[in-house]
Amino acid sequence: MNDSPAYRERRAFFDRLLTVYGRKPVLEVLQNPALQCHALHLADSNREQGIVRDIRELAASRGIDVQLHDRQALSRISRNGRQDQGVAIDVLCPAFQQAGDALTDLPADARLLALDGISNPQNLGMIIRSAAAGNIDGILYARRGNAALGPLVIKASAGTLYRAPLLLCEALPETLRQYRDAGVEVCTLAADARESLFEFRPAGRCVYVLGNETDGVSGAVQKTASRGLSIPMRNGVESLNVAVTASLIAYAGQMEI
Amino acid sequence: MNDSPAYRERRAFFDRLLTVYGRKPVLEVLQNPALQCHALHLADSNREQGIVRDIRELAASRGIDVQLHDRQALSRISRNGRQDQGVAIDVLCPAFQQAGDALTDLPADARLLALDGISNPQNLGMIIRSAAAGNIDGILYARRGNAALGPLVIKASAGTLYRAPLLLCEALPETLRQYRDAGVEVCTLAADARESLFEFRPAGRCVYVLGNETDGVSGAVQKTASRGLSIPMRNGVESLNVAVTASLIAYAGQMEI
Numbered sequence: 001m002n003d004s005p006a007y008r009e010r011r012a013f014f015d016r017l018l019t020v021y022g023r024k025p026v027l028e029v030l031q032n033p034a035l036q037c038h039a040l041h042l043a044d045s046n047r048e049q050g051i052v053r054d055i056r057e058l059a060a061s062r063g064i065d066v067q068l069h070d071r072q073a074l075s076r077i078s079r080n081g082r083q084d085q086g087v088a089i090d091v092l093c094p095a096f097q098q099a100g101d102a103l104t105d106l107p108a109d110a111r112l113l114a115l116d117g118i119s120n121p122q123n124l125g126m127i128i129r130s131a132a133a134g135n136i137d138g139i140l141y142a143r144r145g146n147a148a149l150g151p152l153v154i155k156a157s158a159g160t161l162y163r164a165p166l167l168l169c170e171a172l173p174e175t176l177r178q179y180r181d182a183g184v185e186v187c188t189l190a191a192d193a194r195e196s197l198f199e200f201r202p203a204g205r206c207v208y209v210l211g212n213e214t215d216g217v218s219g220a221v222q223k224t225a226s227r228g229l230s231i232p233m234r235n236g237v238e239s240l241n242v243a244v245t246a247s248l249i250a251y252a253g254q255m256e257i
Numbered sequence: 258m259n260d261s262p263a264y265r266e267r268r269a270f271f272d273r274l275l276t277v278y279g280r281k282p283v284l285e286v287l288q289n290p291a292l293q294c295h296a297l298h299l300a301d302s303n304r305e306q307g308i309v310r311d312i313r314e315l316a317a318s319r320g321i322d323v324q325l326h327d328r329q330a331l332s333r334i335s336r337n338g339r340q341d342q343g344v345a346i347d348v349l350c351p352a353f354q355q356a357g358d359a360l361t362d363l364p365a366d367a368r369l370l371a372l373d374g375i376s377n378p379q380n381l382g383m384i385i386r387s388a389a390a391g392n393i394d395g396i397l398y399a400r401r402g403n404a405a406l407g408p409l410v411i412k413a414s415a416g417t418l419y420r421a422p423l424l425l426c427e428a429l430p431e432t433l434r435q436y437r438d439a440g441v442e443v444c445t446l447a448a449d450a451r452e453s454l455f456e457f458r459p460a461g462r463c464v465y466v467l468g469n470e471t472d473g474v475s476g477a478v479q480k481t482a483s484r485g486l487s488i489p490m491r492n493g494v495e496s497l498n499v500a501v502t503a504s505l506i507a508y509a510g511q512m513e514i
Contacts, residue, residue: 095492122379126498133494156498163492198508231508235352235420237390240504241383241413247501248508251455251488 015168016096018149018161019077021084023051025151029089030058035162036092039065043074043086055087064089080150093162099140099169103182107137110205112184113246114140116172116221117212121147125156126243127210132160134250138167140175140207145218176224179207186225188217189249191239193228197252200229208249210242272425273353275406275418276334278341280308282408286346287315292419293349296322300331300343312344321346337407350419356397356426360439364394367462369441370503371397373429373478374469378404382413383500384467389417391507395424397432397464433481436464443482445474446506448496450485454509457486465506467499 017038020029029035040059046052059066075081078088106112113131118124124147131139147153154161169175180186184205189197209225211217217225231240231248240248274295277286286292297316303309316323332338335345363369370393375381381404388396404410411418426432437443441462446454466482468474474482488497488505497505 126501129494130497130501132492133488133490133497135491158494158496158498160492160494163494231390233390234392235389235417237386237415237417237420239415240387240390241415241500243498244383244387244501244504247497247504251505 012097012101015098016093017090018093018096019079019088019090020151020154021078021080021088022151023055023085023087025154026087026089027051027055027058029091030055030062030064032159037062037064038090038092039067041067041069041074041077041088041090043071044068045071046086052087079148083150091162093164093166095163095165097167099167099175100178102138102167103179103184106184106205108204109202110137110184111135111202111249112138112140112167112205112207113249114172114176114186114207114209114221115142115146116209116217117145117215118210118242119147120213121150121152122156123147123213123241123243125153125158125161127246128153128157128164128166129160130243130247130250132157132164134247135252136165136250138165140167140169140172140179142169142172142175144171173218173220173224176207176209176221180224180226185227187227187229188222188225189230189245190216190228191230191233193230195227195229197229197231197249200227210246213242269354269358272355273350274347275350275353276336276345276347277408277411278335278337278345279408280312280342280344282411283344283346284308284312284315286348287312287319287321289416294319294321295347295349296324298324298326298331298334298345298347300328301325302328303343309344336405340407348419350421350423352420352422354424356424356432357435359395359424360436360441363441363462365461366459367394367441368392368459368506369395369397369424369462369464370506371429371433371443371464371466371478372399372403373466373474374402374472375467375499376404377470378407378409379413380404380470380498380500382410382415382418384503385410385414385421385423386417387500387504387507389414389421391504392509393422393507395422397424397426397429397436399426399429399432401428430475430477430481433464433466433478437481437483442484444484444486445479445482446487446502447473447485448487448490450487452484452486454486454488454506457484467503470499
């Protein structure tokens with residue numbers, strides 16, 4: 001395995017690229033001067049008119065590299081051939097990095113989220129928006145098992161996905177074991193846990209795991225956790241929306257004065 | 258105006274009835290033994306088979322009054338002729354009441370929400386779910402200007418709508434003036450307000466106004482408010498989802514130990 005500084009720097013650059021697809025989402029990216037774009041990918045089957053022409057002109061005016069591909073190659077780039085509409089763009093997300101790389105730089109009081117099977121794109125987008133706004137230093141995200149970072153997530157995140165501290169990993173259980181072994185406390189949110197989220201004071205670095213909307217935290221992830229936390233609920237309410245739970249975690253630290 | 262005790266009691270009973278429509282939602286109501294139902298309404302054009310037969314049988318086994326109507330009359334009952342599928346049921350929601358009636362019984366430290374144009378049913382349902390679970394004594398809701406209390410709201414509320422303390426009013430600005438004149442402090446949530454939600458300690462009864470998802474708090478409602486509150490946001494995030502905001506309000510009081 002090549003682990004030279006030059007290689008690692010190059011890999012870290014690619015980790016920070018998010019490929020956005022679909023004509024309207026790509027146009028919106030290009031219209032946002034705050035977003036730095038690496039390359040625009042177009043299917044060679046696109047007709048040079050309407051929104052595709054607008055996209056090409058905007059990319060040209062911003063000096064963005066334009067690459068033409070056949071449909072199949074574009075599908076591999078967008079990872080969603082059915083919905084990419086022949087258009088994709090690589091956006092630089094400065095706060096994205098590999099979970100393993102992030103571990104060494106985490107502050108001593110870091111508070112993280114881990115997403116263990118968030119399947120609804122709207123929930124995923126709302127979680128990212130609240131975490132970015134609140135007191136969360138990183139969001140552990142594996143492509144496998146969670147909703148993909150597509151247009152619905154970007155919309156529900158109100159565009160905050162591009163700025164969010166996403167910590168990418170291959171498989172969440174392994175990453176959580178690695179984090180735990182490095183001294184990060186792993187907590188799961190569970191309705192039947194005795195300890196309240198609002199009474200818990202982390203002694204150091206801490207990751208809060210959010211489980212699937214229906215099935216909760218998976219068995220493999222549960223094994224890595226040393227603490228369960230619940231949110232007190234009145235009126236016989238049995239659970240909260242997972243994005244609401246994420247928001248309460250993100251702001252729990254800020255509520256104390 | 259008839260204001261006899263008997264009349265008021267009868268009116269309060271009808272205020273507590275929520276008319277649920279659509280075959281699946283009505284079946285789910287009947288399958289839930291915790292819900293008290295007043296009457297089942299059926300279009301006389303329904304065929305006596307499948308889910309409609311299940312609904313009739315369940316209503317009969319529970320001793321619920323069944324009323325047949327022509328399609329037009331049923332549309333008036335469901336208030337949604339296009340989506341009622343010829344079926345509606347009146348569910349008793351014990352915590353619903355008229356906002357004016359509720360005012361006299363509010364505890365001295367009551368914390369309320371007011372909904373000023375929540376147009377997305379999913380947001381409305383999530384707000385209700387979080388408010389019911391958290392520290393909110395009532396939700397001021399006018400039919401006009403907000404999403405209707407239909408199947409999408411019930412689903413997003415995870416069924417908590419039936420237990421939620423909904424305070425019904427005709428027009429929110431008038432009700433807020435009435436509340437303000439009775440000593441309830443009216444606060445709006447606004448991104449540009451200087452005071453933080455988490456630093457504010459209500460001196461007495463208090464209502465937090467949530468504005469429309471796009472346009473925020475309306476001018477007429479803004480005039481009734483004496484305080485603006487904001488939620489601190491990092492990473493350049495400009496706003497939070499309105500249901501997330503509601504959840505942070507609902508739990509802000511419980512976060513302190």
